[in-house]
Amino acid sequence: MLIVMDKVATPEQIDNVVKVIESKGYTARPIPGGERVAIGVLRNESQVDDSVFQVLPGVKDVVHVTRPYKLVSREFHPEDTIIRVGDVTIGNGNLTIIAGPCAIESEVQALTIAEKVKKAGAHLFRGGAFKPRTSPYSFQGLGKAGLEILAKVRAETGLGVITEVMDEETFDLVEEYADIIQIGTRNMQNFSLLRRAGKARKPVCLKRGMAATIQEWLMAAEYILEGGNTDLILCERGVRTFVNHSRNTLDVSAVPVVRQESHLPIITDPSHAAGRRNQVIPLSRASVAVGAHGLMVEVHHEPEKAKSDGAQSLYPEQFESLCEQAKAIYAVSGNGEANSL
Amino acid sequence: MLIVMDKVATPEQIDNVVKVIESKGYTARPIPGGERVAIGVLRNESQVDDSVFQVLPGVKDVVHVTRPYKLVSREFHPEDTIIRVGDVTIGNGNLTIIAGPCAIESEVQALTIAEKVKKAGAHLFRGGAFKPRTSPYSFQGLGKAGLEILAKVRAETGLGVITEVMDEETFDLVEEYADIIQIGTRNMQNFSLLRRAGKARKPVCLKRGMAATIQEWLMAAEYILEGGNTDLILCERGVRTFVNHSRNTLDVSAVPVVRQESHLPIITDPSHAAGRRNQVIPLSRASVAVGAHGLMVEVHHEPEKAKSDGAQSLYPEQFESLCEQAKAIYAVSGNGEANSL
């Protein structure tokens, strides 16, 4: 950390800053410049809380020079992490496609969709049993019955399943049934849930919060790794901006930045970014081209009748086309090499 | 809801939209215009999911004409809700000031600050026992020991206490000790927590999510009212924007809008909006002037030594000055009348 002093800071003010630094157990190193003095803060093992220094008399600015995350960082762990679910891998070297309905509505619905997406090329099946909904009056998911349907989908199709967990109370249950446990956007900084996920024996998929910086997102991931679970997938799903032609703005540049900063695999969710069907295929193509390790896409065989998110669900034939386009782009982007920055 | 058709929509496309509307149990009312047809959707008791219609062939746009919330709306409940905590009221007719440290660090710290803020004019005491922190390596609060200190503060000073709950697991405990239970920004859409709060027998203070629209915020509040708890306070604490000179951007216009849309009281938290001490007093003045029913402010007698948020904590003398300024502005803004829109 670097503390920049005012041009007119007095020697007493500079001394005081040095004292506060040392009282925290760090080393202070004043750096006289042309116009003003800056003071380096060294020997800090974890990140220094800048707030104390920012408001000391004579201080103009406080500047961080290191990242606060450790276990998730590529500096700490240079090799790509690869997640394994049965025969499927997520990480470098292949494109993993996850597809299925927003919510599990019935056994027939789930099995119908699962067979279609498998045939089209999906590697894993998604479907919500516990659904976070903006309105208390909306369909909230089938709960345990939904999990049982997911188990049946896996048994009949061989597809591994990913489903969302909403709270600690139902975590054991979700962990029992899911192959990958999803933590949703609205829970990205539900720290109690993150701690529980750190103890899980299944891979976790952590969606980015709607207004989270990459640093905050990686710090949320750090909670899970710090808890002992290193099987973590990050999922970019769009951020909230002033833009109103899509539900959220898919932040494609997050993909190369996360790949540079972290060893964890990163996929995107173009369905939730778009919020409407006709943007999902273009955003999927962009995601593969920018270097994502995978896609998670909502598909429904009767989207007009879907109990949630019907407008952003692809028809099975559209998903088939999406898979073809995605694989073609992935092939020419190169396996990892051309995807490099 | 209104469904706007393309200029070139065919009669078949229009018929199809009417059919889908009716298949959902609503009434369709086509409205021919000069250039294009629009179709009204009537008899919908709860909000219609627009997503299904948005993507039907020939549909240009889907427009909501009603709000999705009910119990929280002023249309449903015209009179102001007033919250009572002992002798203190929050709602119209007075300005309620809540103050205290970010986190409870020790009995001495809490009691020292409590006495100072009480003397300066605070009506309620705030202090975190369970702390949501971006980093797993930061101080996470004293937990139950913190709650016991809060009880002692109440016993010794007579001030009611507000403290944050982070999860369902510790909800009973927090509910036992707190006079007002706070749900933080990052948990605004933790729906399991909201449902639990709907069963609580204590007033709840629901902070606005960092990227939440007012509609989403009121829908989160609807979860709590729908659960049976009508003692709810809303707290505006700044939203995330591109602006980088304050930690968040205090959305002052949210105050008159919420007061118009809802009967629930609304306070602001200038400390978290600012993120640095020297903006807290100006933002507090602005909050009172814009019509907030109260303020929640962080105060620490030794902010350089605070275990969290030291940079945004006021010194007790500053808080004294804040109280004087806030009360003077409140007085001339009128009790409710001049605060009206």
Place this chain on the structure above:
Amino acid sequence: MLIVMDKVATPEQIDNVVKVIESKGYTARPIPGGERVAIGVLRNESQVDDSVFQVLPGVKDVVHVTRPYKLVSREFHPEDTIIRVGDVTIGNGNLTIIAGPCAIESEVQALTIAEKVKKAGAHLFRGGAFKPRTSPYSFQGLGKAGLEILAKVRAETGLGVITEVMDEETFDLVEEYADIIQIGTRNMQNFSLLRRAGKARKPVCLKRGMAATIQEWLMAAEYILEGGNTDLILCERGVRTFVNHSRNTLDVSAVPVVRQESHLPIITDPSHAAGRRNQVIPLSRASVAVGAHGLMVEVHHEPEKAKSDGAQSLYPEQFESLCEQAKAIYAVSGNGEANSL
């Protein structure tokens, strides 16, 4: 336009709204619903100013049901517009790559870079002669001398040139030298400049404003078409959001939306979105995959010595690699067909 009344609106309030609508020369059509009345506004040739209605007593909401733009809309002009510059076309059916330095610094610099980008596959050359700079103390471009260098580049390499115009005063001069006249982000709503561009006899490239909605952007384009110049290219270059890991957030979903709403070609500028070199290639790949008609990329043979934007300029070898990747992705995305939505 649709005017939604309060549930408790009185018949007098409804009558008054009808009167105001008719006083403006429109037709009012009240639509009684289950709970409240809405009033349609018909026979409006241009967009109705909603502001008058929004604040009439008893009005809850005002809802637009038509788009304000005409000449730029696909509803008005269904076929794709194709721009021709010599042998090069921009529009459907091929991928157009524009490359060159941020600023023209010298004849040697410009010619060196032009030859390299031509060899790598660029179709047009970019380079600023008049530079809009945040600071008055930064290099402001070579002005007319820069334009003359651009003419020499064209003469020696055969590449058409695109360069920015900053004001009406120098418009004639820029128009004389440029093959495509660029209007920058900060001037997107410089309406005097847009009117002048509407009279230009050269194609114009209009960059999206940093905080412009697509509707505002298309309305700015409408100024140019309304002035008589239909040779217009739109350029998405990233929007301002809370995100801080890239200079701006490339809004990839703008590409399919603009292609659906308008007949005008749309390219992207990944260099300005990224602001740093290592994101430019991934964002270029994403742009092509999402369906852009072209790319505009900054390239410099000695970026460390560049007088502006050196950090986001690619080395010529990187640009060569970009061209290969972009063309490969374009090929598999299909010429227009697979790019369709």
Place this chain on the structure above:
Amino acid sequence: MLIVMDKVATPEQIDNVVKVIESKGYTARPIPGGERVAIGVLRNESQVDDSVFQVLPGVKDVVHVTRPYKLVSREFHPEDTIIRVGDVTIGNGNLTIIAGPCAIESEVQALTIAEKVKKAGAHLFRGGAFKPRTSPYSFQGLGKAGLEILAKVRAETGLGVITEVMDEETFDLVEEYADIIQIGTRNMQNFSLLRRAGKARKPVCLKRGMAATIQEWLMAAEYILEGGNTDLILCERGVRTFVNHSRNTLDVSAVPVVRQESHLPIITDPSHAAGRRNQVIPLSRASVAVGAHGLMVEVHHEPEKAKSDGAQSLYPEQFESLCEQAKAIYAVSGNGEANSL
């Protein structure tokens, strides 16, 4: 500036950074830390372009430690700048209220409104003669005839007038008629216009761009001061965010930050921030309370008939009430002292 090296940066990489720094004419000062090396860049008179360094091999981050603006900064010019227009002053020690219609529509309209706002307590009159409009089909202002009406308003009421200039072509004309020349939001970075304003012999009011940081805004102001015109007023008018319940989000914290960073007076424009009448009074109160030196408010005696921005224009009686509330709040906020940070 400080250049932070990767943990694993090699001595060669560090040497190379030092060489590039020195090749630019600066002094390099390496600062070995616990884990990594940082390199200070000294003796830079103007701001160093960081882009060159950010992408050198081994560089992790580049950190600015000084502000890029000079003439506008309080470090450079500690005393408050006070603007004088006849007997009216803008700056510390009083609250200046500017009011009038969005656009000058006729002599009768302008004089009617001017008399009403003068009586209510306005110090200056606003009214647009040249109007920047999103749509080419909207009313664009009366032009020179509007300026002549402004002159008549001044002659008859004694109120100084402020009006917007849109381009260099009409600058002489506007400068001749106006007492204060306004540069609008969309032109904040129209650098040609800023340079012309730097030569003006009248005070200038520079509105903040819709997505401008305070640093960019102050740099735009620097253009004007650098040109020789030091009579400059800054005007906060709301920024673009995801928030949709007001047209823009009034960034109240910009007021104390600008007052700390700069010696220039700062006013707010609550009308354009709100975009609807019923938020204007609360936002005006907030603006005064947060420490603004003045307000600029839209008033119309017949807002339903206004040719632009009718929905955000106050009725004269509302403006009267606004003036009373604003003055009462200003009085208790203290003249400067209590407004201090």
